[in-house]
C-alpha cells in the first residue's frame with residue numbers, strides 16, 4: 001500500500017538557507033534593535049513600491065493604525081472600509097477610536113465597489129481604506145484613488161497581500177496617500193510578524209516615524225520629546241530576515257504564479273483571479289456547501305479552510321450590519337480557501353485541483369476580476 005500523501009497545510013511559507021544565514025550574520029554583528037538593517041529594509045520596500053519612503057513596524061495591523069495616526073485622524077472620525085475580509089483592517093482603526101462604515105464589495109474582485117463607496121460617503125467621512133484583496137491591484141483601485149483625490153479624502157491602501165503586484169505600471173502600495181504592508185507568515189515574504197507604511201509624502205513618513213518612536217525619532221540624541229508616541233519599532237534581526245527574502249522577490253512571485261497556473265489547469269473558471277496575469281495570494285473557490293468541501297478536502301490531506309466573514313457577522317461589529325451586503329454575505333457563505341503560499345510546488349497545485357474535483361462538490365463559476 002502507498003503511504004498517504006503528506007498533509008498540505010493551509011499556509012506554506014518558503015524560506016531558503018540564506019534566510020537563516022542573514023539572521024545569524026545580523027546577530028553576530030551585535031546590532032539587534034532598530035538600526036541600519038531596519039532603515040535598509042524600509043528603503044528597499046519603498047524602492048519595490050516605487051515610492052519615496054518606507055517605515056517598517058511590528059505588524060500590518062499596526063501599519064494601518066500608524067497610517068491613521070500619521071494622517072491626523074482623530075477618535076470619532078469616520079473611515080470607509082470593505083465589508084468583507086480579514087478583521088485586522090477594521091480593528092486597526094477602531095482600536096484608536098475611528099468609526100468604521102462598511103462598504104459593500106464587488107463579488108468578482110473582492111474589493112470595495114466604487115458605486116457603493118460613493119453612496120456610503122457622509123460629511124463625517126475623513127478617510128477611505130481600500131484593501132487590495134488577495135493582491136488585487138486593478139482598475140477599481142485606480143478609480144477609488146481618483147475619487148478620493150477629487151473628494152480631498154486621504155486613501156489608505158491596505159496592500160498587505162499585494163507586495164510585488166502592479167497595475168498599468170504602478171506598484172501595489174503606491175496608489176493611495178499611504179500604503180500598508182504585512183509580513184505575517186501567509187504573505188509573499190514573511191518576518192513572522194511585521195509590517196510597513198509606504199508614502200510619497202515626507203511629512204507623513206516623519207509623522208509615522210514619530211508615532212512609532214515616542215513622538216520623536218531623534219530623542220536619543222536630543223533627550224527631548226515634542227509629540228506623543230509609543231514604541232512600535234521594527235528590529236534589525238527581522239529586517240535582515242526580510243531583506244534576504246526581498247533579494248529573491250522575483251523568484252518568489254514566479255513560484256506563486258507557477259503553483260497557481262498548475263491549480264488553474266485543474267480548476268479553470270472556478271478559481272478566484274486577479275488582473276494582469278498575476279496570481280492572487282490566496283487560492284479560492286466557491287461552493288454551495290463549503291463546510292462539507294473543507295471536511296472532504298481535509299480527509300484527503302488538503303488543509304482547506306473557510307476564512308473571513310461579512311464583518312458585521314462578528315458580534316463586535318454587529319451594529320454595522322443591516323440590509324444589503326449580499327456580496328459580502330455570499331463570500332462568507334461560499335468561499336473556500338485552498339492551501340496557498342510560496343512553499344506550494346506545481347505538483348501541489350495539481351494535487352489540490354485533483355482533490356477538489358474528487359470530492360464531487362459543485363463549485364460556482366467565477367467571473368474574472370479585472
Ligand SMILES: Cc1ncc(COP(=O)(O)O)c(C=O)c1O
Pocket residue numbers: 059060061062086088089131158160161182183184193194195
Ligand atoms: C488585507 C490585510 N490587511 C491587514 C492584515 C494585517 O496584517 P498583520 O497580520 O501583519 O497584522 C492582513 C494580514 O493577514 C491582511 O491580509
